[in-house]
Amino acid sequence: MKPSFSTRAVAFLAAAALLAVTACSAGSGTSSGSSPGGDQNLAIGLVAEPASLDFTTTDGAAIPQVLLGNVYETLVKQDDSGKIVPSLAKSWTVSPDRKTYTFDLVDNAKFTNDKQFTANDAVFSINRVKTAWTTSLKAAMDVVSQAKALSPTQLQVTLAKPSNDWLFRMTTRIGAMFSESGVSALATAPVGSGPFKFSKWNRGDSIVMVRNDNYWGSKPYFQQITLKYFKDATALNNALLTGTINVIGTVQAPEALSQFTSNDKYQVIEGTTNGEVLLSFNNSLPLFKDIRTRQGIRMAIDHKALLDTCWAGRGKLIGSMVPPTDPWYEDLTGVAPYDLAKAKSLLQASGAAGKTLRLRLPTLPYATSCGQVVKSQLEQAGLKVAIDQLEFPAAWLTTVFKNADYDMSIIAHVEPRDLGAVFNAKYYTRYDDPTLQGYLAAADSGDEAAQVDNLKKAARRLSEQAAGDWLFLLPNLMVADKSVKGLPTNAITENFDLSKLAR
Structure with missing residues (x-):
């Protein structure tokens, strides 16, 4: 710096x-x-x-x-x-x-x-x-x-x-x-001091924001913006098609995009995010303390097939907890390539084969859709997977995030530069690795070159130690009225x- x-x-x-x-x-x-x-x-x-x-x-x-x-x-x-x-x-x-x-x-x-x-x-x-x-x-x-x-x-x-x-x-x-x-x-x-003021919250439905006409900077164009919440991807799409909303802020059914791309009333935005869709492991459990279990799970997942199946091929395979928009990004997908035979061998050696793992999923479309693919692929490698859906945010945050009452979960971590925040002993991943913490400390205190070098080492360490499995990086998919x-x-x-x- x-x-x-x-x-x-x-x-x-x-x-x-x-x-x-x-x-x-x-x-x-x-x-x-x-x-x-x-x-x-x-x-x-x-x-x-x-x-x-x-x-x-x-x-x-x-x-x-x-x-x-x-x-x-x-x-x-x-x-x-x-x-x-x-x-x-x-x-x-x-x-x-x-x-x-x-x-x-x-x-x-x-x-x-x-x-x-x-x-x-x-x-x-x-x-x-x-x-x-x-x-x-x-x-x-x-x-x-x-x-x-x-x-x-x-x-x-x-x-x-x-x-x-x-x-x-x-x-x-x-x-x-x-x-x-x-x-x-x-x-x-x-x-706050921002361009909008909070107006009202209709719980389970919407939050209404109104323009702050006394804002110190440039005034927003819209006087009122309503943020409407949908648990069902089809309902979200239908809301745009019927004019109930003007923008789909986060597309939840990529396979259905053709109904918008073929209609000149709409525009489709596609870019990137820093939302790493993580198959998280509860690293405090004895089964997950064995690196062979973690590596076996990673190698049992055909990430390209998963992305094609559950998210219509939209997104990017990354291999660790760093998106391409960060200066220390490296493509680490080759660290744990899909290898079903090796996955079976590792899971057998760790004693995980035949065990039932609880995959506790938030009720979010990407998690429920991709969770089914994860279950199928892991069962081909000799595991048994029991899916348990938890209402999001309240039930998932309490059960998985706060109490760490889970074996595996799937959630998109969208906070920027969150590698160290997600993988530590106090977070829900319960991942305790002094070597990783050493890289993070050196990255924070060193010069700019040392920061990049040590964060690359930290990302590779996570991947090689199979602290979790990075299914893919969420794309920024939005659909809106053309205007x-x-x-x-x-x-x-x-x-x-x-x-x-x-x-």
Whole structure:
């Protein structure tokens, strides 16, 4: 990481973003290319409804998908190509020892409770991650030794040690800026400085967002955006075909795309994500402590056939916990190639052959569809697999994520750069590997070259040790009315940026 950061360089890099159809961030002086659209409304169909609106105490990607960037803003954020760019901080510098960050903040941002955003709010928000947050992601803030306001528009953050990861984590949910007087009801009444305000939540159906007409940056085009949730892929498709929604935010039946590609009323967006669809193992169980069991399961899965069968061939095979959009990506699909004979031998040797494994799946289309293929392929290798479907998010988060009451599961991990967060002893994977942790520590504290080198080693270590099995990388598949503009080609952040959408 360089000792200083030029916002002019950032602006130049942002111009090379992957999404030519979208604009730069709100607050940078640009917008989607259309003026605010009066009382125009938009409806977006999604799948995973949040369990709560409080991502400080509730895990899961569905909450930041809705709120991050739209209601809650961060000091810095990622552009569409993954570069870190200004947001509530218009510029920043890093000390030569890489431990002190000084942020110059915008002076015209207000929260929706009418309180001015200042450096004191940033100090409060950073400290609150360490003292009040309860989710596992809070650990990324442990490296901060002090945050202080130098003035209402200048913030200084001092780290206990150099960290390549910390500034990046400030683009994620832990970097969200809160009003000190607006945190009393986060689960139901979020207060932020973003381009939208939370309006209402019809549980089991929809969340309604309305434009923040007092927003400090460029105003969104749409006055109201309704996020509607569907558990059934057919119902989601029918909602677009009948005009109930205008956008399918996450296609859940790729095999049915032809009904949209053959109709000039619609546009189909296809790009990439960082959503690794993981066949996770409960590594605390004796059977999974034996590497032969884990390797046998990996080699029993014909990943190309699985992708073709359960997700219509859409997506990418990756072989470990790193997507191609990260600088340390390597194609590791060759580490554990499909080899049914070897899989049978390994499972026999570990004592797993003939055992019944519980595959506890969330009620999400990709998990239920691909789970059937996993079951079939593993049973061909001599295992018995009992599928147990758990309502998502509540039942799955409690049973699998919180209590680790499972043998295997399937879930897409969509948080950016989450290798270390997912594979550690305290996470639901219960994966304890000092060698992996050593690579991660070296990557965080070293220079840029050391970061790339050590994260490549970490990804290879995960793959060679078969800590889980990476079925494929989810594609960003969206379908929308042809008139909708600003849809992202790639979805590589935690949030769905509603402010870029227009007609």
